[in-house]
Amino acid sequence: MKKTGAQIICECLIAEGVDVMFGFPGGALLPFYDTLPQYSQIRHILTRHEQGAAHAADGYARATGKVGVCMATSGPGATNLVTGIANAYLDSVPMIALTGQVARHFIGKDAFQEIDITGITLPITKHSYVAMDAPSLAATFKEAFYIARSGRPGPVLIDLPKDVMTDQAEFVYPEKLDLPGYKVPRQGHPTQLKNAAKLINEAKQPLIVAGRGVIISGASEELKDLAEKAQIPVITTLLGIGCFPGGHILNYGMAGMHGTGYANKALENCDLLIAIGMRFDDRMTGKVSAFAPKAKIIHIDLDPAEIGKNVPAHVPIVGDVGAVLQMMQKMIESNSHIDWIQQLEEWRKQHPLLDIHDSEGLLPQHIIHELYEATQGDAIVVTGVGQHQMWAAQHYTCHEPGSFISSGGLGTMGFGLPAAMGAKVGRPDKTVWLVDGDGSLQMTIQELATLVQDNIAVKMAILNNGYLGMVRQWQDLFYKKNYVATPISCPDFIKVADAYSIPGLTVTKREEVSPAIEQAMAYDGPFLINFMIEPEENVFPMVPPGAANIEFIEQPKKEVSSWRRRSIQ
Amino acid sequence: MATTKHTIVAIVHDRPGVLNRMVSLFRRRNFNIDSIAVGHSEVPHLSRVTVIVNGTTAMVEQVRKQLDKLIDVVKIFDITGEKLTSRELALIKVKATSSTRSEILEVADIFRANIVDVASDTLTIEITGDEDKIDSMLKLLQGFGVREIARTGRVAMVRGSLGVMRRVEKPLKTRVRKQS
Numbered sequence: 001m002k003k004t005g006a007q008i009i010c011e012c013l014i015a016e017g018v019d020v021m022f023g024f025p026g027g028a029l030l031p032f033y034d035t036l037p038q039y040s041q042i043r044h045i046l047t048r049h050e051q052g053a054a055h056a057a058d059g060y061a062r063a064t065g066k067v068g069v070c071m072a073t074s075g076p077g078a079t080n081l082v083t084g085i086a087n088a089y090l091d092s093v094p095m096i097a098l099t100g101q102v103a104r105h106f107i108g109k110d111a112f113q114e115i116d117i118t119g120i121t122l123p124i125t126k127h128s129y130v131a132m133d134a135p136s137l138a139a140t141f142k143e144a145f146y147i148a149r150s151g152r153p154g155p156v157l158i159d160l161p162k163d164v165m166t167d168q169a170e171f172v173y174p175e176k177l178d179l180p181g182y183k184v185p186r187q188g189h190p191t192q193l194k195n196a197a198k199l200i201n202e203a204k205q206p207l208i209v210a211g212r213g214v215i216i217s218g219a220s221e222e223l224k225d226l227a228e229k230a231q232i233p234v235i236t237t238l239l240g241i242g243c244f245p246g247g248h249i250l251n252y253g254m255a256g257m258h259g260t261g262y263a264n265k266a267l268e269n270c271d272l273l274i275a276i277g278m279r280f281d282d283r284m285t286g287k288v289s290a291f292a293p294k295a296k297i298i299h300i301d302l303d304p305a306e307i308g309k310n311v312p313a314h315v316p317i318v319g320d321v322g323a324v325l326q327m328m329q330k331m332i333e334s335n336s337h338i339d340w341i342q343q344l345e346e347w348r349k350q351h352p353l354l355d356i357h358d359s360e361g362l363l364p365q366h367i368i369h370e371l372y373e374a375t376q377g378d379a380i381v382v383t384g385v386g387q388h389q390m391w392a393a394q395h396y397t398c399h400e401p402g403s404f405i406s407s408g409g410l411g412t413m414g415f416g417l418p419a420a421m422g423a424k425v426g427r428p429d430k431t432v433w434l435v436d437g438d439g440s441l442q443m444t445i446q447e448l449a450t451l452v453q454d455n456i457a458v459k460m461a462i463l464n465n466g467y468l469g470m471v472r473q474w475q476d477l478f479y480k481k482n483y484v485a486t487p488i489s490c491p492d493f494i495k496v497a498d499a500y501s502i503p504g505l506t507v508t509k510r511e512e513v514s515p516a517i518e519q520a521m522a523y524d525g526p527f528l529i530n531f532m533i534e535p536e537e538n539v540f541p542m543v544p545p546g547a548a549n550i551e552f553i554e555q556p557k558k559e560v561s562s563w564r565r566r567s568i569q
Numbered sequence: 570m571a572t573t574k575h576t577i578v579a580i581v582h583d584r585p586g587v588l589n590r591m592v593s594l595f596r597r598r599n600f601n602i603d604s605i606a607v608g609h610s611e612v613p614h615l616s617r618v619t620v621i622v623n624g625t626t627a628m629v630e631q632v633r634k635q636l637d638k639l640i641d642v643v644k645i646f647d648i649t650g651e652k653l654t655s656r657e658l659a660l661i662k663v664k665a666t667s668s669t670r671s672e673i674l675e676v677a678d679i680f681r682a683n684i685v686d687v688a689s690d691t692l693t694i695e696i697t698g699d700e701d702k703i704d705s706m707l708k709l710l711q712g713f714g715v716r717e718i719a720r721t722g723r724v725a726m727v728r729g730s731l732g733v734m735r736r737v738e739k740p741l742k743t744r745v746r747k748q749s
Binding site: 118119122123126127147179180181182183303304305308309 | 581582586589593594597627630631634635637638639640641642643644
């Protein structure tokens with residue numbers, strides 16, 4: 001029996017195991033939405049803005065490891081997805097973005113709500129399709145899902161002209177793929193593996209820097225085995241947080257611009273750097289010419305284009321991180337590296353991350369600690385972008401892969417709330433805490449309504465300092481405190497939450513933090529806490545832009561507390 | 570680092586938008602394309618793209634790897650430095666009066682070029698060869714007054730019996746970073 005294009009799309013989604021999608025309807029998508037109720041297996045979550053749909057699919061994908069699906073109508077709907085698609089592209093998140101398109105005979109005529117979305121998204125998608133006829137829909141979806149989730153994952157866009165959805169065709173979901181131009185490297189080159197093992201066995205001061213590639217590959221166990229066997233200290237990138245247990249004795253935290261002092265000292269002094277599933281982002285390397293200056297570098301990554309792109313490697317290994325680490329583990333000798341680890345421990349004492357200065361005010365670092373205590377590190381923490389993101393990365397200890405979700409490459413303010421929503425939908429069994437800033441939250445605050453309509457119990461901790469804090473921090477440190485366009489007013493978040501029927505609390509004192517968190521956790525549903533933190537608190541340590549990692553600035557020892565809360569109404 | 574001209578050959582799916590994806594990548598990575606030539610290959614539904622780019626080895630290697638990641642790119646090689654046969658074709662419309670016509674014909678003859686069109690006051694010459702040959706003939710013709718030039722850009726093929734589809738990719742090179 002023949003099916004309509006819209007039915008075929010639903011069948012394809014089900015064949016790919018999709019049980020939830022985030023979307024927003026519109027004229028070009030009417031045939032799809034008309035058909036959707038026939039397929040009760042697919043839960044559709046209506047966001048309040050298409051950007052929210054894209055970030056939600058992103059958060060869902062990161063929390064579950066599955067492909068996230070978002071949908072928007074043609075024209076403005078499609079363009080609203082763009083930031084979310086770019087975000088997923090830069091952080092290698094598997095995503096399918098479905099966009100409505102005007103009917104085929106209107107394409108190229110500048111029809112109402114027509115936009116060339118495949119053209120617009122060309123540089124920010126792993127691949128894209130315009131589905132020009134109903135019979136080829138099934139093969140297109142099969143390919144799109146495979147490309148999105150395999151190899152180095154990424155977003156794939158399928159543009160769906162309206163009349164293709166009403167055309168009829170036989171539905172057969174293809175079993176085989178025809179992608180001769182698509183290669184997924186698996187095992188690393190044996191010679192390079194041998195070279196790498198030799199370097200590891202000879203190294204006196206080896207260091208592992210692990211990134212999101214470890215999480216994507218599901219290689220946390222392999223990483224742990226390798227690190228433990230040869231007793232190699234591990235540092236992570238921002239997106240690598242969680243790929244190695246937070247409390248592990250060999251974990252030295254995040255390195256880079258806001259990394260721990262001891263992680264950056266380890267980078268400076270290591271004689272061998274084993275970079276695993278990471279891409280030497282400039283926020284990690286600092287000044288490239290001074291990055292890990294004494295080290296030979298082994299770079300393991302699935303994407304050959306990442307090898308040698310920013311930092312040349314002595315031993316390049318292209319392959320699946322898990323498979324490579326498994327092989328490597330057999331080739332390396334047990335070791336202890338006692339002197340090196342003692343040195344690192346020494347640095348850990350000299351540069352304690354938790355050196356939080358005395359303050360009468362409410363400090364964000366304390367809040368994150370309380371959050372950790374209350375959840376025992378078992379929550380999924382999702383962040384926006386800014387100071388709060390860095391405090392969360394520094395002070396929340398994540399134990400499992402997928403438990404820290406943040407916008408790394410694109411640094412998208414407004415990512416937090418919709419991504420937390422997606423994470424909670426994907427992992428209803430987990431407590432999901434959004435740690436957001438007052439600036440970041442206001443970019444996508446409309447999604448509070450989605451939380452309510454679909455009963456998504458995200459707990460929200462807003463670190464409210466009345467500033468676009470990270471930009472203000474740069475103005476403070478590098479632009480002579482010329483605070484231009486960074487003081488930001490915000491509404492009374494509790495009243496806003498209340499307007500959406502979400503309960504909330506404002507916290508101004510340190511002793512109120514823990515009870516408020518307990519109350520939020522005990523409540524069955526979304527809950528918002530508005531933490532009025534010290535307005536001019538800065539994130540330390542910090543590597544100044546363009547400086548070497550070793551030049552990190554620490555928290556000034558006796559900071560004069562500028563405890564004048566800005567009046568914010 | 571010194572920049573050199575690189576010859577990149579890509580075998581790509583013959584689908585709408587493929588060229589757009591490739592060219593967009595060059596723009597995105599800040600590369601200038603010297604020339605690009607596209608046509609059918611020996612395999613049905615696959616096209617062959619020859620791109621000439623100017624850049625350092627590291628930059629060109631990066632762009633080659635990025636191009637290789639495009640789903641529609643089946644194979645891609647940087648064949649710079651190999652023994653190549655490379656050719657370009659040009660059509661040159663040159664002003665010709667009764668007094669200069671025979672001189673132009675002589676120049677064409679020296680370069681083994683063909684006259685493909687004759688009009689009352691012009692001659693159109695077709696020439697095939699490497700860029701140098703075409704450039705030198707153009708230089709000679711400038712004096713007569715060149716009305717129009719159409720050049721194809723370079724196409725290239727590695728000498729010897731092996732077809733590009735049968736080539737095996739070279740393993741990744743190890744580049745040693747400078748220790749400060």
